[in-house]
Amino acid sequence: MPPVDQTAPPSGSGRRNLILAAGAAVLVVAAIVVASLVFRGGDDEATETTGTGTTPGEIGALFEGIPQDRAVLGSPDATVTMIQFEDLQCPVCKRYQEEGLPGIVEEYVQPGKVKLRFAGLAFIGPDSEKALLHVIAAGAQGKLWQYADELYANQGAENSGWVTDALLKRVAGDLGLDFAKLQKDADSKAVLDQANAMATEASERQVPGTPWFYVQIGDGEPYEVRPSSFAVEEFRQILDDALAG
Amino acid sequence: MSDRALRFGVGAVALVGAAVAGYLTYVHYQPESLICTGGGGCETVQESSYAELFGIPVALLGLLAYLAVLGLVIWDSELARTLAAAIALGGLAFAGYLVALQALVIDAWCVWCLVNDLIVVPTLAVLTVWRAARAAPAAT
Numbered sequence: 011m012p013p014v015d016q017t018a019p020p021s022g023s024g025r026r027n028l029i030l031a032a033g034a035a036v037l038v039v040a041a042i043v044v045a046s047l048v049f050r051g052g053d054d055e056a057t058e059t060t061g062t063g064t065t066p067g068e069i070g071a072l073f074e075g076i077p078q079d080r081a082v083l084g085s086p087d088a089t090v091t092m093i094q095f096e097d098l099q100c101p102v103c104k105r106y107q108e109e110g111l112p113g114i115v116e117e118y119v120q121p122g123k124v125k126l127r128f129a130g131l132a133f134i135g136p137d138s139e140k141a142l143l144h145v146i147a148a149g150a151q152g153k154l155w156q157y158a159d160e161l162y163a164n165q166g167a168e169n170s171g172w173v174t175d176a177l178l179k180r181v182a183g184d185l186g187l188d189f190a191k192l193q194k195d196a197d198s199k200a201v202l203d204q205a206n207a208m209a210t211e212a213s214e215r216q217v218p219g220t221p222w223f224y225v226q227i228g229d230g231e232p233y234e235v236r237p238s239s240f241a242v243e244e245f246r247q248i249l250d251d252a253l254a255g
Numbered sequence: 256m257s258d259r260a261l262r263f264g265v266g267a268v269a270l271v272g273a274a275v276a277g278y279l280t281y282v283h284y285q286p287e288s289l290i291c292t293g294g295g296g297c298e299t300v301q302e303s304s305y306a307e308l309f310g311i312p313v314a315l316l317g318l319l320a321y322l323a324v325l326g327l328v329i330w331d332s333e334l335a336r337t338l339a340a341a342i343a344l345g346g347l348a349f350a351g352y353l354v355a356l357q358a359l360v361i362d363a364w365c366v367w368c369l370v371n372d373l374i375v376v377p378t379l380a381v382l383t384v385w386r387a388a389r390a391a392p393a394a395t
Contacts (some may be wrong), residue, residue, distance in 0.1 A: 040348065
């Protein structure tokens with residue numbers, strides 16, 4: 011039997027079939043792409059998130075009357091704490107802020123059962139860091155949660171430079187904050203130390219993404235919780251279990 | 256290069272592609288935004304409305320395509336080689352579309368998507384076309 015020639019030139023029919031198959035595949039892909047673009051109907055809400063934000067005061071109402079101590083929102087007497095690692099540029103965090111947080115605040119934080127601790131993890135880029143420093147600085151004026159909420163409401167495309175001084179000033183104004191003090195605090199070593207402490211905690215806990223949640227009962231060791239969605243029912247089960255001890 | 260080496264190469268690249276697409280499919284179905292190597296961008300790309308085609312995650316389509324190529328490598332007839340090349344070339348066209356979307360529309364880069372679109376898919380296309388373009392071993 012003669013040796014098999016593995017490098018022989020392609021046969022005419024084989025090459026023709028290959029060209030036909032390749033052309034058909036590319037045409038099918040092109041048709042799918044065109045059809046998907048047509049049926050999308052120009053729905054870009056998930057990517058073009060630079061908006062006008064929510065009506066000033068609308069978000070603030072959610073936190074009205076709830077004690078705030080820097081990064082902690084809720085009654086100091088609450089025995090259960092939920093820790094939230096967030097990046098203010100992260101679109102999924104924005105979704106949690108809109109879909110999950112309001113229900114949790116109304117059901118658990120306002121009645122004084124649970125307190126929430128904001129933990130910033132600025133991993134996406136420079137806008138994340140700038141936003142985080144200003145959010146922490148807003149904590150010195152008792153409005154960290156409102157400030158973060160307003161920034162989420164105005165969130166822009168990642169690292170597009172959306173965290174402008176104008177935006178930071180407008181949000182501060184909407185919330186009645188002293189912007190000069192906010193800026194001074196945001197540039198201070200104390201705020202930087204707090205941001206670094208949050209980053210260190212995230213690193214020690216090996217937080218793999220945002221938003222990421224932990225629950226702490228009393229002074230116990232926080233444990234990781236993984237809601238499968240941001241529906242309040244998911245958090246209800248987690249927080250009710252923690253409250254039951 | 257021998258046909259055996261090419262066949263092994265196609266299988267290996269398809270496996271790598273399946274791993275990347277599998278990771279991106281996993282990320283897509285997570286409620287959280289996982290930290291991607293090389294910085295942000297994954298979150299925006301995965302959250303964008305372009306991350307799905309008719310409700311099916313693009314990453315899952317990629318995973319199915321890689322698994323199909325793996326199946327065709329195992330089958331290994333002349334028709335299977337042609338089909339594998341066709342899938343890889345279709346994937347290459349689609350990868351070009353996805354890169355254009357990231358650059359021009361979404362305005363964010365997903366590192367793992369780029370690894371897939373710019374390295375794995377083109378490599379697979381070259382190898383499968385190379386293999387399919389060679390004559391089938393002569394039957395004597």
